[in-house]
Amino acid sequence: MPDNLISVTIIDREGISHELEAPTDMNMNIMEVCKSYELPVEGTCGGMAMCASCQCYLESDHELEEQSDDELDMLDQAFFVEDNSRLGCQIPVSENIDGIVLRLAPEA
Numbered sequence: 001m002p003d004n005l006i007s008v009t010i011i012d013r014e015g016i017s018h019e020l021e022a023p024t025d026m027n028m029n030i031m032e033v034c035k036s037y038e039l040p041v042e043g044t045c046g047g048m049a050m051c052a053s054c055q056c057y058l059e060s061d062h063e064l065e066e067q068s069d070d071e072l073d074m075l076d077q078a079f080f081v082e083d084n085s086r087l088g089c090q091i092p093v094s095e096n097i098d099g100i101v102l103r104l105a106p107e108a
Helices: 030-036 069-077
Strands: 005-011 017-023 055-058 085-087 100-104
Touching: 005 030, 017 030, 069 085
Parallel strands: 005 100
Antiparallel strands: 005 017, 055 085, 055 100
16 A cells, blocks of 8 residues: 555445545545545535534544643534544544544434
């Protein structure tokens, strides 16, 4: 795999696992990667942590950046929130998340 690509596994709402490649040099986040592969992630607010339509569950043991107040506030209002819930728009694509496994949350 080229230096600027990492591997991301997204498990969709039907339980199907998708192995994706994501570029680390384009300032993308997980929501944008999912949309680019046409996975069912709405991202209604455009990645501003204001809608929770890109909620996912962290299923691997990656250490992610601490959640912002905006992300925590949004998850407080979201449906199907679990201890490992994150907003895809708040997970930047970087070398640190190579091999990450995320499961899409059910639609609200």
